[in-house]
Amino acid sequence: MQHEAVKWEAQPESESARKKLLDIKGIKKYFPVKNSIGVTKKFVKAVDDVTFYLYEGETYGLVGESGCGKSTLGRTILRLTEPTEGEVFFGGKDIFKLSDLEFRKERQDLQMVFQDPYSSLNPRKRIGDSIAEPMVIHKIGNSHERMERVFDILEKVGLHPEAYYRFPHEFSGGQRQRIGLARALVVNPKLVICDEPVSALDVSIQSQIINLLEDLQEEFGLTYLFVAHDLSVVRHISDRIGVMYLGKMVEEAETDELFANPLHPYTQALLSSIPHPNPKMKQEKINLKGEIPSPINPPSGCTFHTRCPLATDICKQAVPKRVEKTPGHFVACHLQQ
Amino acid sequence: MGEHLLEVKKLKTHFQTERGKVTAVDGISLHVDRGEVLAIVGESGCGKSVTAQSILRLFEENGVTTYDGEINFEGKNLLEQPLSEMRKIRGNDISMIFQDPLSSLNPVFTIGDQIMEPIMLHQKLSKKEAYKRAIEMLKLIGIPAPEQRVHEYPHQISGGMRQRVMIAIALACQPKLLIADEPTTALDVTIQSQILELIDSLRQKLDMGIMLITHDLGVVAQHCTRVAVMYLGEVVEEGDVDSLFENPLHPYTQGLINSIPQLTGDRNQKLSIIKGMVPSLNDIPKGCRFAPRCPYASAKCIEEKPALETLENNKRIMCWHYKEIEGAVSNAT
Numbered sequence: 001m002q003h004e005a006v007k008w009e010a011q012p013e014s015e016s017a018r019k020k021l022l023d024i025k026g027i028k029k030y031f032p033v034k035n036s037i038g039v040t041k042k043f044v045k046a047v048d049d050v051t052f053y054l055y056e057g058e059t060y061g062l063v064g065e066s067g068c069g070k071s072t073l074g075r076t077i078l079r080l081t082e083p084t085e086g087e088v089f090f091g092g093k094d095i096f097k098l099s100d101l102e103f104r105k106e107r108q109d110l111q112m113v114f115q116d117p118y119s120s121l122n123p124r125k126r127i128g129d130s131i132a133e134p135m136v137i138h139k140i141g142n143s144h145e146r147m148e149r150v151f152d153i154l155e156k157v158g159l160h161p162e163a164y165y166r167f168p169h170e171f172s173g174g175q176r177q178r179i180g181l182a183r184a185l186v187v188n189p190k191l192v193i194c195d196e197p198v199s200a201l202d203v204s205i206q207s208q209i210i211n212l213l214e215d216l217q218e219e220f221g222l223t224y225l226f227v228a229h230d231l232s233v234v235r236h237i238s239d240r241i242g243v244m245y246l247g248k249m250v251e252e253a254e255t256d257e258l259f260a261n262p263l264h265p266y267t268q269a270l271l272s273s274i275p276h277p278n279p280k281m282k283q284e285k286i287n288l289k290g291e292i293p294s295p296i297n298p299p300s301g302c303t304f305h306t307r308c309p310l311a312t313d314i315c316k317q318a319v320p321k322r323v324e325k326t327p328g329h330f331v332a333c334h335l336q337q
Numbered sequence: 338m339g340e341h342l343l344e345v346k347k348l349k350t351h352f353q354t355e356r357g358k359v360t361a362v363d364g365i366s367l368h369v370d371r372g373e374v375l376a377i378v379g380e381s382g383c384g385k386s387v388t389a390q391s392i393l394r395l396f397e398e399n400g401v402t403t404y405d406g407e408i409n410f411e412g413k414n415l416l417e418q419p420l421s422e423m424r425k426i427r428g429n430d431i432s433m434i435f436q437d438p439l440s441s442l443n444p445v446f447t448i449g450d451q452i453m454e455p456i457m458l459h460q461k462l463s464k465k466e467a468y469k470r471a472i473e474m475l476k477l478i479g480i481p482a483p484e485q486r487v488h489e490y491p492h493q494i495s496g497g498m499r500q501r502v503m504i505a506i507a508l509a510c511q512p513k514l515l516i517a518d519e520p521t522t523a524l525d526v527t528i529q530s531q532i533l534e535l536i537d538s539l540r541q542k543l544d545m546g547i548m549l550i551t552h553d554l555g556v557v558a559q560h561c562t563r564v565a566v567m568y569l570g571e572v573v574e575e576g577d578v579d580s581l582f583e584n585p586l587h588p589y590t591q592g593l594i595n596s597i598p599q600l601t602g603d604r605n606q607k608l609s610i611i612k613g614m615v616p617s618l619n620d621i622p623k624g625c626r627f628a629p630r631c632p633y634a635s636a637k638c639i640e641e642k643p644a645l646e647t648l649e650n651n652k653r654i655m656c657w658h659y660k661e662i663e664g665a666v667s668n669a670t
Contacts, residue, residue, distance in 0.1 A: 236598035275555030
């Protein structure tokens with residue numbers, strides 16, 4: 001794992017000198033599981049040794065089924081939960097090594113949008129105050145400037161200026177998601193981690209928010225880490241995609257490459273099980289047996305071997321290494337070693 | 338025309354609320370035949386779940402909810418049946434699967450008890466026979482080691498498994514009609530495809546009619562035979578899956594189909610959107626209900642309400658201008 005990362009470090013120029021905004025190396029997040037007398041014997045390996053990086057200005061899609069650790073990964077990068085192990089380089093600094101005070105300064109550049117627009121807004125605060133709050137925390141501007149900035153950003157996300165004086169319950173789900181975006185963008189961040197930002201929305205509203213995300217990215221030069229389970233949405237918005245399974249990144253590639261040429265059996269099954277919104281497309285389905293095993297007691301070797309149609313003996317014993325099959329296309333599978 | 342298994346005629350469901358009477362389902366007509374899958378699609382608040390629950394009369398009729406119209410099931414109008422008769426039909430002839438399996442299962446009974454309950458109630462089988470049937474059902478829906486699972490409680494099994502148990506309960510009495518209200522929305526795609534395939538194979542085995550309520554057009558395209566599109570309590574378009582996806586006539590259907598990201602083709606195209614949002618039921622537009630959001634709306638649309646027209650091959654459409662805007666869809670192949 002580490003070895004791979006080093007190899008990449010050595011040849012940064014080969015990728016047409018695209019700048020890495022965030023470089024994530026061997027990140028782990030284990031949650032302790034206490035037994036009945038309060039002794040920790042087991043861990044939930046929510047994120048287990050994940051390595052990837054984000055280029056400046058791109059959208060990186062993180063997909064996987066529930067419980068695969070994609071949301072935890074996003075939250076750990078922002079240190080909303082403290083990491084167990086690993087390094088995240090942002091602007092040359094390992095943000096996991098910063099003190100709380102130092103990190104708070106960086107947080108201005110790293111913002112997050114959450115899935116549930118209902119529970120992420122304080123119901124007793126006016127929208128304008130909610131949006132201005134990050135600026136108060138980061139001590140930006142005086143109250144007059146802040147107010148102007150909020151009106152500015154409200155317009156950018158397509159809300160009426162009078163929204164400033166209203167309360168969250170007066171808004172629909174789509175509008176609240178716009179408010180969530182406004183609050184993230186008000187401090188001019190570089191990276192926005194979007195955790196299932198459109199999953200709770202109806203299709204017609206979903207497409208409005210996706211278009212808005214794209215417009216804002218263009219206007220402000222944002223980088224997105226887009227965490228979602230809906231593959232068609234991820235395909236539409238992402239430049240590159242990482243596929244997670246049980247805390248591990250099993251495959252990673254540019255979007256078109258991943259859809260055209262999925263290498264990992266899990267990715268293949270995942271892609272084949274999306275129902276195609278066109279009745280003429282009859283699908284060859286790869287039906288996986290069973291369900292995702294518990295992350296408390298993950299299977300030995302390759303964690304996918306219990307459901308993999310192609311599993312062999314080695315899959316039960318050894319953890320597959322992450323290899324780069326073609327430039328930018330990483331996969332962790334014994335069949336591809 | 339033969340008898341339909343289920344025929345809903347001009348059904349209206351009214352709720353008395355603090356802000357006055359709202360009509361969540363406003364005069365819809367639908368039918369389901371044996372062996373077919375009718376999809377009801379639409380956004381949240383369009384009345385699709387209310388339709389489903391009205392068919393089984395699950396809303397309490399204590400003055401808050403009132404129904405109008407007819408729901409004919411095998412020649413009987415369900416709205417005229419006494420509640421005791423309804424109780425015999427629910428779970429026996431017509432079953433329902435709900436979206437959230439955890440809140441629809443009773444946490445203090447084992448799954449075996451819950452599968453046996455409708456069998457003993459409706460089919461008057463002894464406990465022993467019902468137990469045998471429960472194990473058969475668990476086998477049928479592909480739960481491994483059914484003899485052990487039968488004694489487990491809902492919290493001990495996973496979400497996909499719970500949904501399977503819900504299906505087992507719903508199918509325990511071999512219903513003629515299955516109403517599935519977003520059965521896979523809470524599940525992951527790989528589990529979703531297992532469940533939908535299971536429902537599909539059981540439909541063929543038992544020759545059931547299915548009413549599948551969903552907002553996922555992918556599921557509709559792959560698993561249904563006919564589709565009814567609902568908007569604000571009304572059916573605005575209905576037709577065969579193939580013709581509806583290939584040639585959607587209603588601007589709302591077109592908007593829905595065009596606003597989902599495609600899995601093939603150009604990714605860099607902007608998604609088309611339906612502007613605005615669904616109005617509140619307290620504030621229903623006077624003319625065509627979709628007019629305020631419709632890109633083709635004319636003065637007539639705002640003033641006058643279009644009727645649901647029936648076209649050839651059983652297509653129905655509620656729009657003034659469908660002839661002019663035909664083919665406006667850019668559905669990728």
